Amino acid sequence: EVQLVESGGGLVQPGRSLRLSCTASGFTFGDYAMSWVRQAPGKGLEWVGFIRSKAYGGTTEYAASVKGRFTISRDDSKSIAYLQMNSLKTEDTAVYYCTRDDRSGWYYWGQGTLVTVSS
Amino acid sequence: SYVLTQPPSVSVAPGQTARITCGGNNIGSKSVHWYQQKPGQAPVLVVYDDSDRPSGIPERFSGSNSGNTATLTISRVEAGDEADYYCQVWDSSSDHPRVFGTGTKVTVL
Numbered sequence: 531e532v533q534l535v536e537s538g539g540g541l542v543q544p545g546r547s548l549r550l551s552c553t554a555s556g557f558t559f560g561d562y563a564m565s566w567v568r569q570a571p572g573k574g575l576e577w578v579g580f581i582r583s584k585a586y587g588g589t590t591e592y593a594a595s596v597k598g599r600f601t602i603s604r605d606d607s608k609s610i611a612y613l614q615m616n617s618l619k620t621e622d623t624a625v626y627y628c629t630r631d632d633r634s635g636w637y638y639w640g641q642g643t644l645v646t647v648s649s
Numbered sequence: 650s651y652v653l654t655q656p657p658s659v660s661v662a663p664g665q666t667a668r669i670t671c672g673g674n675n676i677g678s679k680s681v682h683w684y685q686q687k688p689g690q691a692p693v694l695v696v697y698d699d700s701d702r703p704s705g706i707p708e709r710f711s712g713s714n715s716g717n718t719a720t721l722t723i724s725r726v727e728a729g730d731e732a733d734y735y736c737q738v739w740d741s742s743s744d745h746p747r748v749f750g751t752g753t754k755v756t757v758l
Contacts, residue, residue: 565747567749574733574750574751575684575686575735575749575752576749577748577749580746580747591744591746593745594650594744594745627692631747633680634680634682634697634701635694635696635697635703636682636692636694636737637694637703639691639692639693641691
């Protein structure tokens with residue numbers, strides 16, 4: 531059974547950093563790209579970024595709203611994808627989800643982790 | 650970046666048909682996926698590649714895609730279908746390769 535579990539959310543002050551983790555199980559993690567998606571309170575879904583599998587270079591792409599501040603990485607030996615968030619802003623407050631970046635739709639999602647950016 | 654436009658809300662009586670549109674420039678040339686999201690829950694994939702259903706999704710959910718509009722159709726609507734629905738496409742040629750629609754709140758009257 532495929533499972534994705536996010537962790538690392540919490541309350542953080544503006545300008546500070548936070549790292550989220552997405553721990554995967556039930557599939558060969560290294561074979562898949564992984565995406566991060568967020569949802570601000572009462573708002574819609576927003577794609578944050580993704581990381582390709584090593585077979586495709588392990589490269590990353592980001593939404594314009596986070597480019598230069600957020601970094602996605604992966605540790606295939608631990609089946610974990612990370613979202614490093616720096617220079618956080620109040621508008622980054624959201625529930626953050628990780629998903630397996632399957633071309634035919636995102637069937638697998640984590641339960642989400644809440645990040646609150648506030649002083 | 651590519652923009653997907655959905656109506657903010659759709660209201661439908663139980664047993665009737667709900668149609669949710671997703672507008673985008675030449676969206677018919679892309680594969681469209683649809684997600685259902687209930688309050689406090691992660692999104693659930695209900696239609697992928699325009700018109701296919703994942704296992705466990707009722708046949709009442711169907712999709713189509715042509716020209717500048719993709720449509721999610723929910724037949725014989727039930728109270729449990731009340732949720733937010735989002736369309737999604739991959740736009741690999743742009744600097745924003747994964748795009749969600751603006752979302753539609755489906756209310757069952």
